[in-house]
Amino acid sequence: MDKAVVTNQRRISSVWIIPGLALLLGAWMLFNSIVNADPTVTIQFETADGIEAGKTKIRTRNIEIGLVESVQLSDGFESVTVTARIKRSSAALLTDETQFWVARPRIGLGGVSGVGTLLSGAYIVLEPGKSGRRRIDFVGLEAPPMTPPTAEGVRLRLYSEDSGAINLGDPILYRGRRVGQVDAAEFEIERNRFRYDVFVESPYDSLITEPTRFWKASAIEMKADADGFSINADSLESILAGGIAFDLPSGAVPGKSVEDGASFLLYSNQEDIDRFPYHHYAEYLLFFHDSVRGLKTGAPVEYRGIQVGHVVDVSFSYFRDRDFFGVDEVPVPALIRIYPGHFQLDDSEEGLAKMKGLVELHTASGLRAALHRGSLLTGNLFVSIDFYQQSDEPLAEAALDWGYDVFPTQSVGLEQIERRVVDILNTVDGLPLAALTTEVRDAIAHARSMFDNSSAMIEGLGSLFSSEQTQGLPARFETTLEAVEAAMRGVAPDSPVYEELESSVRKLNAALSDLQRLAQKLERQPNAILFSKPAKADPEPKASK
Numbered sequence: 001m002d003k004a005v006v007t008n009q010r011r012i013s014s015v016w017i018i019p020g021l022a023l024l025l026g027a028w029m030l031f032n033s034i035v036n037a038d039p040t041v042t043i044q045f046e047t048a049d050g051i052e053a054g055k056t057k058i059r060t061r062n063i064e065i066g067l068v069e070s071v072q073l074s075d076g077f078e079s080v081t082v083t084a085r086i087k088r089s090s091a092a093l094l095t096d097e098t099q100f101w102v103a104r105p106r107i108g109l110g111g112v113s114g115v116g117t118l119l120s121g122a123y124i125v126l127e128p129g130k131s132g133r134r135r136i137d138f139v140g141l142e143a144p145p146m147t148p149p150t151a152e153g154v155r156l157r158l159y160s161e162d163s164g165a166i167n168l169g170d171p172i173l174y175r176g177r178r179v180g181q182v183d184a185a186e187f188e189i190e191r192n193r194f195r196y197d198v199f200v201e202s203p204y205d206s207l208i209t210e211p212t213r214f215w216k217a218s219a220i221e222m223k224a225d226a227d228g229f230s231i232n233a234d235s236l237e238s239i240l241a242g243g244i245a246f247d248l249p250s251g252a253v254p255g256k257s258v259e260d261g262a263s264f265l266l267y268s269n270q271e272d273i274d275r276f277p278y279h280h281y282a283e284y285l286l287f288f289h290d291s292v293r294g295l296k297t298g299a300p301v302e303y304r305g306i307q308v309g310h311v312v313d314v315s316f317s318y319f320r321d322r323d324f325f326g327v328d329e330v331p332v333p334a335l336i337r338i339y340p341g342h343f344q345l346d347d348s349e350e351g352l353a354k355m356k357g358l359v360e361l362h363t364a365s366g367l368r369a370a371l372h373r374g375s376l377l378t379g380n381l382f383v384s385i386d387f388y389q390q391s392d393e394p395l396a397e398a399a400l401d402w403g404y405d406v407f408p409t410q411s412v413g414l415e416q417i418e419r420r421v422v423d424i425l426n427t428v429d430g431l432p433l434a435a436l437t438t439e440v441r442d443a444i445a446h447a448r449s450m451f452d453n454s455s456a457m458i459e460g461l462g463s464l465f466s467s468e469q470t471q472g473l474p475a476r477f478e479t480t481l482e483a484v485e486a487a488m489r490g491v492a493p494d495s496p497v498y499e500e501l502e503s504s505v506r507k508l509n510a511a512l513s514d515l516q517r518l519a520q521k522l523e524r525q526p527n528a529i530l531f532s533k534p535a536k537a538d539p540e541p542k543a544s545k
Contacts, residue, residue, distance in 0.1 A: 101144050157263045208246070312336060
């Protein structure tokens with residue numbers, strides 16, 4: 001018979017029930033507090049002006065949604081770090097597109113803002129974005145954005161190589177009406193150009209298409225020509241505060257709509273959009289060994305007399321840190337801009353790529369750029385692109401990396417041409433102009449004398465025509481014509497004289513015919529008058545076979 005095995009079973013003591021429940025309750029409360037706690041965010045500002053821990057509030061749409069808990073210097077002492085707590089109900093507003101800035105009293109060209117903070121004190125504004133991922137670390141703005149992120153419209157980027165009075169908040173104008181504003185204005189040192197971020201609000205954003213052009217509208221343009229004197233100015237707001245205007249070039253039609261972030265050139269004035277109507281272009285660097293005196297920025301670049309671009313700059317700055325010591329001749333660099341639209345190619349990236357390919361192909365066949373004199377009076381030069389049978393070899397500088405494509409050049413000897421022109425002018429200057437002037441004066445006096453004699457002759461003819469004998473000539477001519485007409489009536493076709501003349505003419509024609517036959521016979525037989533025609537011999541019968 002098997003024996004029963006007795007084991008001791010360990011049991012949890014009932015005294016641990018209450019501590020266990022307390023532990024579970026504490027864990028649940030900790031989890032609940034973490035999940036339902038108000039989120040904490042950190043914001044970096046350049047200065048803590050107007051921000052106080054425990055007092056400065058965070059607002060959106062003028063509703064309080066948070067409070068600043070602490071303000072302290074950053075690790076590098078270059079900024080301040082603001083720690084704030086946002087209400088859990090507003091936690092969905094914290095995305096990577098959210099913006100923060102401090103609302104303070106501000107005075108600018110756009111007017112006065114933040115006046116209410118004089119009484120209530122400064123506060124931090126939260127501007128939510130349209131969408132984005134959750135985020136709790138932010139970099140605050142030192143000034144409120146000109147356009148809220150949620151605004152309906154299109155955001156564009158404009159580039160300009162000319163300095164101008166375009167500032168933050170300047171208006172964007174369409175035919176004198178404000179339709180947007182400049183959100184940012186910066187200078188790109190690497191590209192040596194200005195960059196402007198602009199916003200065009202809805203529904204005017206539909207006016208922005210690919211052919212649209214922008215220009216600075218902050219000046220009054222005065223023009224004097226053959227039609228008179230004219231003044232062209234934009235709205236009073238743009239004259240006082242500056243601004244940017246846009247429209248289509250003359251004769252252009254709207255194209256495809258653009259998306260956020262599209263780039264455009266910013267022209268100096270409205271006239272330039274017709275002078276340079278294309279958006280896409282290629283830049284080439286030229287190296288000249290001839291003198292470039294007279295070659296100015298904006299000078300035309302022509303292909304066989306048709307303008308295809310213009311000169312952007314003439315400067316040694318493109319040499320960078322190149323070492324030219326020991327070089328016999330240092331070339332002068334010039335930057336030009338060529339537009340594919342001038343060659344009837346598409347004003348697009350595809351058209352630009354096609355033009356670059358054609359340039360690369362034809363430069364191998366002798367296509368070169370050369371300096372030509374545009375005017376002997378002003379001395380201005382322009383760049384001419386053409387084919388040369390005996391083209392110069394590309395300079396050694398063309399093989400280096402300049403950051404631009406290098407267009408080979410051709411030397412045409414402008415100094416020799418100028419020297420020939422000077423010789424011609426010297427030859428003209430050596431002519432005996434004084435003697436020629438005297439002869440011309442004598443010729444004029446002689447012509448005047450002949451004119452006086454002609455006047456006297458005309459007066460004599462007038463006296464002749466006004467005499468009684470001359471005036472009686474028409475009556476005499478009329479009498480003579482009547483007599484001739486009466487004489488001609490006697491030889492009319494139905495008169496007896498006409499019939500007798502006709503009979504005589506027929507007889508005369510018959511006699512002439514007989515004489516003609518006699519003359520032909522005498523020509524064949526001169527003795528026909530003396531001897532008669534010989535008689536024919538009698539026919540002889542022949543025997544039949």
